[in-house]
Amino acid sequence: MSPAPRLRARTLAVDVTGDLLTRIPDEVDPREVVAWLREGDGLVGWGCAAEVRTHGEDRFAAAERWWDELRGTAQVEDEVRLPGTGLVAFGSFAFSPGSADPSVLTVPRVLIGRRDGLAWVTQVVVEGEPWPPGHPVELLGRSNPHISTPDPLVESEGAVPASGWPAVISRGIDRIVAGEVDKVVLARDVVVRHDLGHVVRLAPVLERLECRYAATWTFAVAGLVGATPEMLVRLQGGRARSRVLAGTMRRANGIPLPAEPTTGPSDPRLHLVSSAKDLDEHAYAVRSVSEALAPHCTDLHVPEAPYVLELPDVYHLASDLTGTMVSGATSLRLAAALHPTAAVCGTPTDVAARVIGELEGMDRGRYAGPVGWMDGSGDGDWGIALRCGELAPDRRSMRLFAGGGIVAASDPEAELAETEVKLTAMRHALGLATR
Numbered sequence: 001m002s003p004a005p006r007l008r009a010r011t012l013a014v015d016v017t018g019d020l021l022t023r024i025p026d027e028v029d030p031r032e033v034v035a036w037l038r039e040g041d042g043l044v045g046w047g048c049a050a051e052v053r054t055h056g057e058d059r060f061a062a063a064e065r066w067w068d069e070l071r072g073t074a075q076v077e078d079e080v081r082l083p084g085t086g087l088v089a090f091g092s093f094a095f096s097p098g099s100a101d102p103s104v105l106t107v108p109r110v111l112i113g114r115r116d117g118l119a120w121v122t123q124v125v126v127e128g129e130p131w132p133p134g135h136p137v138e139l140l141g142r143s144n145p146h147i148s149t150p151d152p153l154v155e156s157e158g159a160v161p162a163s164g165w166p167a168v169i170s171r172g173i174d175r176i177v178a179g180e181v182d183k184v185v186l187a188r189d190v191v192v193r194h195d196l197g198h199v200v201r202l203a204p205v206l207e208r209l210e211c212r213y214a215a216t217w218t219f220a221v222a223g224l225v226g227a228t229p230e231m232l233v234r235l236q237g238g239r240a241r242s243r244v245l246a247g248t249m250r251r252a253n254g255i256p257l258p259a260e261p262t263t264g265p266s267d268p269r270l271h272l273v274s275s276a277k278d279l280d281e282h283a284y285a286v287r288s289v290s291e292a293l294a295p296h297c298t299d300l301h302v303p304e305a306p307y308v309l310e311l312p313d314v315y316h317l318a319s320d321l322t323g324t325m326v327s328g329a330t331s332l333r334l335a336a337a338l339h340p341t342a343a344v345c346g347t348p349t350d351v352a353a354r355v356i357g358e359l360e361g362m363d364r365g366r367y368a369g370p371v372g373w374m375d376g377s378g379d380g381d382w383g384i385a386l387r388c389g390e391l392a393p394d395r396r397s398m399r400l401f402a403g404g405g406i407v408a409a410s411d412p413e414a415e416l417a418e419t420e421v422k423l424t425a426m427r428h429a430l431g432l433a434t435r
């Protein structure tokens with residue numbers, strides 16, 4: 001690993017109204033776009049002042065060492081001093097230590113942030129480089145007019161065709177019935193390509209994700225883009241929070257189906273909170289997160305029962321855990337300790353990870369790994385990279401991913417349908433969804 005460069009960062013308070021995503025210049029390499037947005041607030045940036053790529057079991061620790069060196073030597077002027085100001089790194093980590101894909105921690109050259117009515121711009125240069133010409137506020141003046149037009153894309157099968165997916169699920173159920181594993185999360189991919197062979201632009205994709213999936217965190221880091229409803233860990237001012245999801249039910253694009261009335265005993269939400277299969281799946285996931293957070297926290301609060309999180313395409317069983325940090329770990333260290341939770345891997349973790357490797361027939365890359373950002377104090381947000389796609393190195397195609405937790409009572413056809421519904425988020429954002 002090459003040594004971390006010495007950086008200079010300056011954060012200025014500015015006025016920013018409207019959509020942060022329209023500030024991303026068209027000519028920016030889409031793999032250098034970073035974003036972390038929720039309901040219009042958050043962070044959007046581009047360019048690369050410094051980046052580290054890590055691999056294997058050491059991928060989190062190596063990235064943390066690099067970040068420690070970087071923040072230790074950087075000169076930072078920060079007149080705003082909020083979470084996400086000053087020096088900020090964005091990261092995205094491979095699901096499996098055996099992945100061929102690198103994990104990435106990257107520091108953008110420009111970062112625009114907004115939070116509770118306050119906005120700022122951070123610029124970063126390598127020591128010895130001049131500041132870019134012009135006042136940083138000029139970065140906010142432009143507005144990209146092409147943002148609402150999605151690129152023309154075509155979809156094709158991934159590693160396992162949809163028709164073959166129920167058989168893979170059946171093999172997973174066999175392994176559960178054989179007593180090898182209690183729960184395993186199996187995922188598949190599909191491939192989308194620009195019809196004209198052009199580079200896929202990320203700003204329109206992010207825009208559509210952010211508009212439609214308000215209850216999620218819309219993200220982009222090193223070409224991985226999506227809208228995750230699952231917060232692995234947020235660390236802010238000594239408080240740690242985690243949103244655990246597991247247990248899913250389809251909804252019909254926000255419009256109740258005749259079979260899914262929104263009230264009465266057959267309300268799908270009531271069904272979800274009383275479904276033994278989904279509650280089981282959920283309990284495994286909550287336990288894995290609370291066990292991983294416990295050594296770092298006091299007064300860890302674990303809700304007794306989940307609630308139903310409503311997204312446009314699905315309902316999820318959800319639990320929000322909170323605790324007060326005592327270990328002094330950074331948000332990235334916490335994310336590393338929590339990953340992989342039973343919501344994306346299974347129980348027991350090591351056996352489930354092996355079964356995933358044997359049955360999925362693909363490398364997950366950074367899908368289902370931690371994705372997010374961290375500032376110089378170690379505070380930050382790390383989600384689980386779900387409802388997402390990964391831009392290929394040639395930037396002309398993407399792999400989209402979706403999976404689901406399998407327990408003994410799972411039904412293979414229903415699991416295929418669940419992955420199709422979860423793919424809707426990215427298909428919609430890419431202009432591919434038909435409804």
Ligand SMILES: C=C(O[C@@H]1C=C(C(=O)O)C=C[C@H]1O)C(=O)O
Pocket residue numbers: 185187230245246247248281316343344386387401402403404405406422
């Ligand atoms: C694996 C995914 O989602 C995870 C699995 C869930 C489930 O099995 O019910 C629900 C939310 C996520 O924790 C995915 O979206 O690809």
